[in-house]
Amino acid sequence: MIIGMPAAGKTVVAARVAERVALPCLDLDALLQAENGRSAAELLRREGETVFRIHEAALLEQVLSGPPTVIAVGGGAPCFHNGIERMRAKAQVVWLDAPVEVLSERALLDDTDRPLLGDTRQSAKAALVDLELRRRATYAQAHVHVDASQPLNNVVNAVLCALDPAESLLSDDLASATHPVWLHGGAPAQAVEALVALAAGSKIALVIDRGVAQWAQPLVEMLKARGVDLTTIDVAGGEKSKDLRTASRIWSALAAAGVGRSDLLVAIGGGATTDVAGFCAATWQRGMRTALIPTTVLAMADASVGAKTAIDTPEGKNLVGAFHRPEWVWLPLQVLQTLPARQFRAGLAEIAKIFVSFDAGAWRALLADGPALRRRSLAALLPHLRAAVRHKAAVVAADPLERQGPGHASARALLNLGHTLGHAIEAQSKFAVLHGEAVALGLVAEAEAAESTGVAATGTAQAVRLGLEALGFDTQWERWATAATLARIVSDKKRRGQQLWLPQLRGVGQAELLAVDAAAWQTRLAELGATAPTNVRTTLPAASSPQLGGFAQQRGGKNAD
Secondary structure: OEEEOOOOOHHHHHHHHHHHHOOOEEEHHHHHHHHHOOOHHHHHHHHHHHHHHHHHHHHHHHHHOOOOOEEEOOOOHHHOOOHHHHHHHHOOOEEEEOOHHHHHHHHHHOOOOOHHHOOOHHHHHHHHHHHHHHHHHHHOOOOEEEEOOOOHHHHHHHHHHHHOOOEEOOOHHHHHHOOOEEEEOOOHHHHHHHHHHHHOOOOEEEEEEHHHHHHHHHHHHHHHHOOOOEEEEEEOOOHHHOOHHHHHHHHHHHHHOOOOOOOEEEEEEOHHHHHHHHHHHHHHHHOOEEEEEEOOHHHHHHHOOOOEEEEEEOOEEEEEEEEOOOOEEEEEHHHHHHOOHHHHHHHHHHHHHHHHHHOHHHHHHHHHOHHHHHOOOHHHHHHHHHHHHHHHHHHHHHOOOOOOOOOOOOOHHHHHOOHHHHHHHHHHOOOOOOHHHHHHHHHHHHHHHHHHOOOOOOOHHHHHHHHHHHOOOOOOHHHHOOHHHHHHHHHOOOEEOOEEEEEEEEEOOEEEEEEEEHHHHHHHHHHHHHOOOOOOOOOOOOOOOHHHHOOOEOOOOOEOO
């Protein structure tokens, strides 16, 4: 069933969808005309809306009792005579949603007779505002929400994608050892039915990254339309908001809403938002239920698995945190279509880290798709995202609390490859360098350090550097090998006394956890940084420069893009 406001495109979208899925297509208004000999507009004028809605409801019941069909429904049908409830009971209901400004322009451009809208731009807009106010909560009960302001082909593709079932990324064994991870090609709103089932009548506190508010709003409306007791808490997002002040705001909002430990906290946003929201869930009343809807490549590939939560302090990144397992994670791929290029690329670093650590074949496949990934192709990203999530889940299942030390092949700390220096660079840049960009720099630096001490095979560091440059990353870590940056390693969580439990590469796809002397390792990085070519050992770039934007720079300084 395709529902929505006048001029949302219900008739044409239904026809295109029906063609794609090889089903008949029916239009409720056309059926009314065939049955009564008059158009729906004429019937509405002649009989009045009350009588018209009775005819419409009777015909709706007939088509709902018929064989599988794609049906375009008049905008008012869901709102009268329990229309939306009857539709939901017997069909998948798709809500085509578009702003009133878009609808009013469309209504004036086509020749469809719409008695409820009047004849002028002003009357049409005023009528649409009034209709939307009265109908929106009913439409929000649909199973699926689709942005109908897009070009027609995009709308049709979005409808078909939204109707596809979600894919479980983990086997039953892995999901039970970690948590279920679901992947869906649509928007976050497509998670509404699963989320309502997960909440099971409990309150939901929805922590929303302001950067994805436009994606969260339909989900908010659809949850409220289902009678969910919902509290929304907005946060700024980004690493600078992952602090005690943000956590305190979330705790206060939970207290004001009377949210308890049996209720559900849901975080929608990037990795920083899921981190701080997860930390608040872990500590609120000694732990409440949580679910995650990550909205960046980095958050989907990394923060979606593992149950780590944290906030940052002035002394370092992720120094205050807890392990707190979410009950459910939903990866809505459609949000990545609007992710800025820099953010998309930054997420590839976490995928690269996993493959460099554990799977040389997957690393080669990732690089083969480099050109498509630099164009932000979701089709190219998808197999690598699946593989990364499964690899990480397997490691987490073997060492969920990161207790295995050097000598253990399945130690979870191996997932920290590139992160010791990476976190130091992030903090030293005051987070102008994104997490993924910093990890890419750390991967190259740590590979070069491992090779220089005979741990890694010759050529390993060059393979890592060239591979990351092919993905679009700046790999000139040497400019960050300053005393101030390297001093931050002292507070790294992997430090044990005078030693670091440091992941080291033996070769691409072969990481090993070793205990290394922290001071000696700092010295080694400083020495390697000092021997870099002069054009690399320059003053740190300004926050607005391309190098802090993650653009790959060749050794000679030429932009690889």
